[in-house]
Amino acid sequence: MPKLNLSYRDLHPIFDQGPHTDELEQLLSPRFERPSLRLTPSPYISQKTLEKRWQKIDPLTEKKHLLDEHTLEHAEHYNKNIEHFIGTVKLPVGIAGPLRVNGLYANGDYLVPLATTEAALVASYNRGSQLITAAGGSSAMLINEGVTRTPVFAFHNIADAGQFVAWVVTQYDHFKQVAESTTSHGKLHDININIEGNHVYLVFEFHTGDASGQNMVTIATNEVYRYILEHAPIEPKESFLDGNLSGDKKPNAHTMRHVRGKKVTAEVTLSRHLVEKYLHTTPEKMVKFGQMTTTGSALSGGIGVNAHYANALAALYIACGQDAACVSESAIGITRMELNPQGALYACVTLPNIMVGTVGGGTGLPSQKACLDILGLHGNGKAKALAEVAAALCLAGELSIVGAFCAEHFSKAHQKLAR
Template sequence: MPKLNLHRRDYVSILIQDDESTKLEQIFKPNLSKSSLRLTPSPYLTERNLEKRWSRLESMTDKSELLDPSTLEQKDAYSKNIEHFIGTVKVPVGIAGPLRVNGLFAQDDYLVPLATTEAALVASYNRGSQLITAAGGASAMLLNEGVTRTPGFAFYSLKEAGEFVAWIVSQYDTFKDIAQSTTSHGKLTDINVNIEGNHVYLVFEFLTGDASGQNMVTIATNAVFEYILSTTPVAPEYAFLDGNLSGDKKPNAHSLRSVRGKKVTAEVHLSKELIAKYLHTTPEKMMQFGQMTTVGGALSGTIGINAHYANALAALYIACGQDAACVGESAVGMTRMEINKYGGLYASVTLPNIMVGTVGGGTGLPSQKACLDILGLHGNGKSQALAEVAAVLCLAGELSIVGAFCAGHFSRAHHKLAR
């Protein structure tokens, strides 16, 4: 048998070399026996269903770790946010700040709750927040809003696709009325057409008020979609409610220069003295780091250039009842660091896909509402401010992690706090 590659273990090659085809056949053979792990067919949160689920699970784990007295008392609050409920998971929550934001909508000092199991993360954002606040705060500007859903239609030919589009563009007012009938908060603001051969993709863009709005947009678009299928003079051969052009929960190049959710840019000017005091490095070294990592990002094929937006957004989203899966798209964006005319550092971030809400979804759950209350950003009229805070939080994290790399403290901080 050839010597194994010590850098990479290729399991299929090993099996082939060992002539284990009969073993593979046994491993992959379908097992059609009835599972003993079925719980309840009903997904709903009722006393009976909860008892039946735990009658099976109690032999596996300590029930009180998931269904503690507080969770049991508040269980009805979760009924619209979860199926097959068995309890809650406790994620440690830390606080970073004060974070001073001078934005169009967020104009205050904020204490930011962050839920994470990653040591050194909250400490890093706390340091970046204090640096920004010491500089007088970061400027933040909400640039655009919009949530999309993109139905796809397949036709026999390009001719039929063209005829379909000609009819579609004559129906915009009707589509807006239909969409509006499904929601009191959402508003269909734009419809774009994309033709790819005999496929047609319709991009429906909505404003969703203070809700993150993905369910709202799906319901409204589905109403229009059903109207199209029942009314179109050119019937598609097949069609789907979403053709994957929306970029929903995945990084994509289109929304890097467009918007999905809320697009925010933020900036701060930092003096040499502040950088030395808080980050123990220099503006020149931080700019050099930015130049090198921009090239590295391009070589890796990354969409956008940033150090770790995902850390801030995941921790903020989990703490504040947002859809954590949206970090997949929200963490796309651009960080830039330059020497300003006074020899200090200019740093900016632009995030085009901040998907946050301050009503609906998980924002009303007990712990998540408490975190939004700490920010002072729960309820109507607060979602734009939350987006600006999220962007400045990302800026704080970029400054802190770049400073740590430049000062040679990155590994040391993790060793100290996560040992």
């Protein structure tokens, strides 16, 4: 019989087989001697700092795998992207496609670069992309966009909080002027106010152009935050630049109905013939799978319903110079499949938190720019298109993995490609 409850000793075998109490205390006690390993004081990149850092690293480490000639030649490019640089990590990059997207901003056939070490992943997205293209492409629509930062202010009581809010609602034009003085691209779009007792959370929402915009929004909001502290008629007893209401790098339910980054929906209709040809299953079985796994998602407390958005987004983000940590928030959304009156499969995805840019951040680094160039989406005027491609890519992955489970090919594919 399986155990339904684990005892203390089940969870802590160290106390049965590990060191005795005095040895354990010695192992786990703080140590205050000077570290034998120390970094260079300067975090920047130069020939001198690189040499000093490598002197501190274990000599058995294969330096050539991190600091090869090409990396050394382009080292200066990384100065605004990383501190205490020692080299680059090489990840395999594959391409999936062609993926046809019929979007408001992305309109064409795309080869999508994906950086991953997970075998079978690119093959799955390649199959889904070709299926979508055979069906005439995925319709994709950018619905909304906005990047937020959320200062929080604490007052002695709700009366003070109320007076503060009464002042804030008169200050939008001033806040907008202050915020936009810090950037030529960011625009303050909206301010939402949340009151929780004597705490007030202000949600500043920006449009960030073709940049992902997180640093831009932080700097702009900080200027407004300082303006508030200097001019507010009620002085807060405590305040912080961010009150953790923005959902920055965290999955959260709020943006399921709103937006952080870019909110995109994408759809495709697949004939019975295409489902059978590419996925070796039927539309009915895929719809049933979606129904049962939606219940499973609810039972597990999931935010939204999807099979594996994170696989597509992590691989795309890493390849194309996006902030990979944003996958934690980007990989929530809703996948839905249903039969249309003709018995074909209708499938759609909605992702409210696609956090991508085509300028700034890591998009200008050599390898990452090359991947964006493969897509034809590097530079100004391309970020909205990249978001629509990302949504269509997620749709391709959902179709492929659901088809694999329905056809009982999921395990077989991993056995074949990952061993």
